[in-house]
Amino acid sequence: MRVGRKIALVGGVPILVAAAIAAAGWVLLAQEQRARSGALLAARVFHDLTVARTEREAFIAAHPADRAAREERFLTLTGDARRGLDALQIDVRTKGQAERVASALRTLDRSIERMRALSALTRENDGLVAEMNRRASRLIELADQARLRQQGSNADIARTLALKVERLRTTRDVVARINALSAALARLDLAEARPAASDSASAPSPDSAGLSEAGDNLAASLRGSGRDRQAAELAPLLAARRTGPDENGRLAEALERLLKLVSSEQRALHDEVTQLLAYAITANETQQATQNISITALKLGQRTADALARRDPVGASAMLTEGEQLSATTAELPIAPLIQGDMIDAIDGWRHRLATTIEGLKRQNAMIAEMDTLAAAMGQSANALNDAALEDADRFGAFLRQLLLVGAAGGLLLGALAALAVARSILVPLRQLQGDMIALAADPRATGLSGTQRTDELGDIARATSFFVTEIGRRERALRRAKDQADAALHDLRQAQDDLIRAEKLASLGQLVAGVAHEINTPLGIALTTATLVRDETRTFQSVVASGQLSRSRLNHFVDRVGEGAHLLASNLTRAADLVHGFKQVAVDRASDERRSFTLDVWLDELLASLQPMLRKGGHRIQPDCPPGITVDTYPGVLAQVVTNLITNAVVHGFAQRPQGSHGTIVVRVQSSGAYARIEVADDGAGIVSENLARIFDPFFTTARSRGSTGLGMHIVHNLVTVKLQGRIAVESEPGMGTTVRVEFPREPAGGDRPMARATAGAAP
Numbered sequence: 001m002r003v004g005r006k007i008a009l010v011g012g013v014p015i016l017v018a019a020a021i022a023a024a025g026w027v028l029l030a031q032e033q034r035a036r037s038g039a040l041l042a043a044r045v046f047h048d049l050t051v052a053r054t055e056r057e058a059f060i061a062a063h064p065a066d067r068a069a070r071e072e073r074f075l076t077l078t079g080d081a082r083r084g085l086d087a088l089q090i091d092v093r094t095k096g097q098a099e100r101v102a103s104a105l106r107t108l109d110r111s112i113e114r115m116r117a118l119s120a121l122t123r124e125n126d127g128l129v130a131e132m133n134r135r136a137s138r139l140i141e142l143a144d145q146a147r148l149r150q151q152g153s154n155a156d157i158a159r160t161l162a163l164k165v166e167r168l169r170t171t172r173d174v175v176a177r178i179n180a181l182s183a184a185l186a187r188l189d190l191a192e193a194r195p196a197a198s199d200s201a202s203a204p205s206p207d208s209a210g211l212s213e214a215g216d217n218l219a220a221s222l223r224g225s226g227r228d229r230q231a232a233e234l235a236p237l238l239a240a241r242r243t244g245p246d247e248n249g250r251l252a253e254a255l256e257r258l259l260k261l262v263s264s265e266q267r268a269l270h271d272e273v274t275q276l277l278a279y280a281i282t283a284n285e286t287q288q289a290t291q292n293i294s295i296t297a298l299k300l301g302q303r304t305a306d307a308l309a310r311r312d313p314v315g316a317s318a319m320l321t322e323g324e325q326l327s328a329t330t331a332e333l334p335i336a337p338l339i340q341g342d343m344i345d346a347i348d349g350w351r352h353r354l355a356t357t358i359e360g361l362k363r364q365n366a367m368i369a370e371m372d373t374l375a376a377a378m379g380q381s382a383n384a385l386n387d388a389a390l391e392d393a394d395r396f397g398a399f400l401r402q403l404l405l406v407g408a409a410g411g412l413l414l415g416a417l418a419a420l421a422v423a424r425s426i427l428v429p430l431r432q433l434q435g436d437m438i439a440l441a442a443d444p445r446a447t448g449l450s451g452t453q454r455t456d457e458l459g460d461i462a463r464a465t466s467f468f469v470t471e472i473g474r475r476e477r478a479l480r481r482a483k484d485q486a487d488a489a490l491h492d493l494r495q496a497q498d499d500l501i502r503a504e505k506l507a508s509l510g511q512l513v514a515g516v517a518h519e520i521n522t523p524l525g526i527a528l529t530t531a532t533l534v535r536d537e538t539r540t541f542q543s544v545v546a547s548g549q550l551s552r553s554r555l556n557h558f559v560d561r562v563g564e565g566a567h568l569l570a571s572n573l574t575r576a577a578d579l580v581h582g583f584k585q586v587a588v589d590r591a592s593d594e595r596r597s598f599t600l601d602v603w604l605d606e607l608l609a610s611l612q613p614m615l616r617k618g619g620h621r622i623q624p625d626c627p628p629g630i631t632v633d634t635y636p637g638v639l640a641q642v643v644t645n646l647i648t649n650a651v652v653h654g655f656a657q658r659p660q661g662s663h664g665t666i667v668v669r670v671q672s673s674g675a676y677a678r679i680e681v682a683d684d685g686a687g688i689v690s691e692n693l694a695r696i697f698d699p700f701f702t703t704a705r706s707r708g709s710t711g712l713g714m715h716i717v718h719n720l721v722t723v724k725l726q727g728r729i730a731v732e733s734e735p736g737m738g739t740t741v742r743v744e745f746p747r748e749p750a751g752g753d754r755p756m757a758r759a760t761a762g763a764a765p
Contacts, residue, residue, distance in 0.1 A: 021404060037086055041384035044380060045084040045104075052077035053375045056115060060311075060368065062127040071119050078112050081378075088385060097388050104381035111374040118367045124362040128353045129308065133351040138300040142343045143294040145332070148553060154284060161276045170225040171262055171511040177221045178259045185252060192245060210243060229256055229442070286334055293333070293343070296326055301544040304354065311365060316358050323351040521570035530572070534565035571707075595749075597633040599627040600670050600677065607640050608668065611647055619663040620655060624645070626670035630675055633748040638724045639679075643668065645717045646681040646741050652705060654685020654739055676727075679746050682740040688733040696731055725749065 052074050061069035080728025085108065089101045188211050216236040222231035237251040300322055327347040333340060487685035546552050604626050615622055647666060655664040666756045669680040688696065695701045697718040702711030721729045 036390075039386050039390045041084050041088045043383050045081045045088065046382035046386065048081040048376060049378050049382060052081065053372075056118075056371065060122070060364075064130075067119070067122065069124075071115070074115055075112070078108060078115075082108055084302075094388075097385060098383050100385055100388075104385075107381070111371055111378065114367055114371050114374065118364060118371070119358055121364055121367070125357050128357045128360070129305075132304070132350050132353045132357070133301070135346045135353070136297055137296050139343055139346040140294045142339050143290055145298065146343070147337045149339075154280065154292050154554075157276060161243045161273065161280065163274060164269055164273050167225075168266065168273060170221070171269060174218070174221045174225055174262050175259065175266060177214065177218040178255055178262065181211070181218045181250070182255050182259075184214040185255070187211075188241075189245075196756040197474065207244060211238075230261075234258070236302075242654070243714045248457050281550065284332075289329070289333055293326070293330055295727050296322075296329075299345075300326065308357065308361065313358050313362050313365070316354065316361065320351055320354060320358075321565060323354065327351070331706050333619070334761070352621075354597045380623045383648055402601060420723045457459045477557075489583065523576040527569050527572040527576070530565045530568040534569075537561050537565070538566055594637065595633070595635050597629070598636055600630045600632060601628045603636060604643075604668065604670060608642060611644065614648070614651060615666075618651060618655060620651060620666065621663060622668065624668050627669070627672070630670060630677060631747070634745065634751075635724055638720050639745075642720050642725075642743060643679065643681065645713050646743075649713055650681065650683035650685060650739065652707070652709070654683045654687070656704065656707070657686050672747070675747055676744055678742060678744045680740060680742050682738060682739040686736040687737050687739055688731070689735050693731060693733060697729075721745065 052654075055070055055077060059067050059074060062070050074703075085105050089098065089105075091323055198741060201225065209445055215234070219231045219235065219238075222228070222234070234254060237254055241251050300319060304316060304319045327344055330340065330343045465681040470594075524765065537558060541554075544554055567762055604624055608622055608624055611622070650664070650666050658664060665684050667680070667682045670680070671678045671680075692701075692703060696714050697717040698711075700711040701715075702709040707710070719730055721727050725743075725745040727743060727750040729744075730742045731739065733739035
């Protein structure tokens, strides 16, 4: 009997048992797969509902222009969840699971309905908020108009007051000179009344000369104050009095009438100046109050926006009271009624829309709370369905394992009995064949295997073994060739591994560069906003110029706004450029790879010459102190970047707080000590406080971020000095005493690549 039939006999019984087990297992596996598919659907539904809840929260916090996309994403996710629940309803096995699916569908429909209502209410609130912002902007615009009008009125008052004061001064001068002339006349009358000596009768009297001088001064004052008629009337009386006594007292009477007239005018001018001063004070107070309206409106709008962003109805309601107080304050201002009415209308409209927005906000919060409850219920239902499906799958899997265990045990027992009988019939020939094969393994050149004449499978094995011995030599040679090919493949694999490592480094560099986005977006966003405002201001100014209504105040306002915009554009774009440059310095090697020999004095002179425009702008001075002949063999590009950064830090940070016209001094001192060279950069600026001195080399640490500093300058300097130049750096500083930075590096660093031909010793970096 052939071995194949014997094996068929041995394997027949287990195969039949295995077939029965396979049929039952197929049914159980189908049920388990169905249960696991249900669990997967439930997990997917739970994931969609979770992401939908996240999208709903993002919808609430998003900008009004972005809310439509968030709502569409929410509806897409809830639609996917609904389709998943519909598919899950087909796969459920029990009535309880079906009821859970139906409940989840009803809850999902309710959540979608609430989301649509929330979207409509949110759009309504966004419109109200936009209208509130327009009202607030209108209020600020009206307040500025009232302030500018009051400012013009104040200027008119000031000019009138100046004219009145000048008129009062000239009037007071006339009164003084009238009194002086009256006194001179009285002295002359008294002198003429006294008997004069006979020898001095012909000499001119000093009192007569004083009368003439006082008369001339009074006439000049009268003509200077516009009283030409009074001066003309007084002239003949003075001339007559000089020639002889005034018997009728006409000059004294004329002076008395003139004094009364001028004194009356002086008192009237005093009263007018007093009234103008009082009105000027009131006008200034009105202008300040109008300006306070703008400031209060700005602050109130900001606090209201913050309360609405926090979804705080109580905090927003408090703004209503402040808005009412602002309206009452505006109503009490002594300004133009038309502007005052528009301002009050703007405030009341803002308060009305805020009240409506607060009510909408309360409804929104109620809807959000309800949707949170619905989302929690749907999540619980999805989790329960997932757990139930997993329990079914585990139950079917456990039953399948038990079936396989029992069937395998029975099949093994029957197969073992059949195999025992068959094994005895083939064991002896196999042992004989085994011995022959062992002998052949000991001596491959030996020939002859017993059993090759058999017609059963054992004979086939013997003949196959003989063929194997023939082929083993050929295959051994083939294995050697395969080994050589494997070694070559290993070399290629290691090369590929190196390529993957470099690719990973590039990927990490890409992640670092991607992190720049947030830092750069801030100054670029400010620059874009400023450019837009300057464009709008320019268009408005062009329309004013075209209409022919350009005033000096409007021109000054335009120049100030454009200047401020230009400053913001320049500072923020410079900050963005500094950020790009700084992150580039952090990501890659910041210095040139070229190394050469050069003299420090020539190199320093050329470097400082390139920095003069920056120093000249602030009027600062730099004093190089470098002995000639100090030669180093290092990296001039790296050293130039280090010195440039240190000088820039001194200008930007050390001299930033100096008053206008105060110039700083920077000393760059070079020394040589054996195999090392030292460069000191010292300034007489503001210095560094002790708590900041220990962190000066930390990346992104800066105290001048508001002025555009990124905090990477000293970090880059430290890396270049310690890594590329193989040196060390130290900083000494005290507040108010300036800062000194010492960089010490070897004149010829160890290692490093050298170009084939060195540059000349005095070449520039």
